[in-house]
Amino acid sequence: MESKKRSLAKAISWQVVGLFSMAILGDIFTGSFFAGGELALTSCGFGFVAYILHERVWAAVHWGLKAASGVAAPSAG
Template identity: 50%
Template sequence: METRKRTVVKAVIWNLIGLAVMALVGVIFTGSFTAGGMMAAINSAIGLSSYFLYERLWTRIHWGRCLE
């Protein structure tokens, strides 16, 4: 089973990667660092929350796990 701390660390790292990618895409499409940054920040807030909940739900599902 995965600890909450591990889930949070994984979620934050994944979110930082997504933040960088989304900011780059936002800047490319809008030509504005401000607009690109805002798009990335909003996306990251939603994505971090969703990912954390998703991971925590999967820790409760025992299907497909190997028992050691």
């Protein structure tokens, strides 16, 4: 299972990538880098929370996990 710090670091790095790509797309479609940036920041905040929740839910799901050799698989109960 991932630590909360790792999940947080992954969420932050992913949102930085998303922020820049969304700002560029917003500029292309609106002609305004400022408008694109506003859209990107709004999307970034929402996506950040959604990503962390999504990762934490999946961390609790044991379906499809395989145990490493010599390590017991997590119990389902």
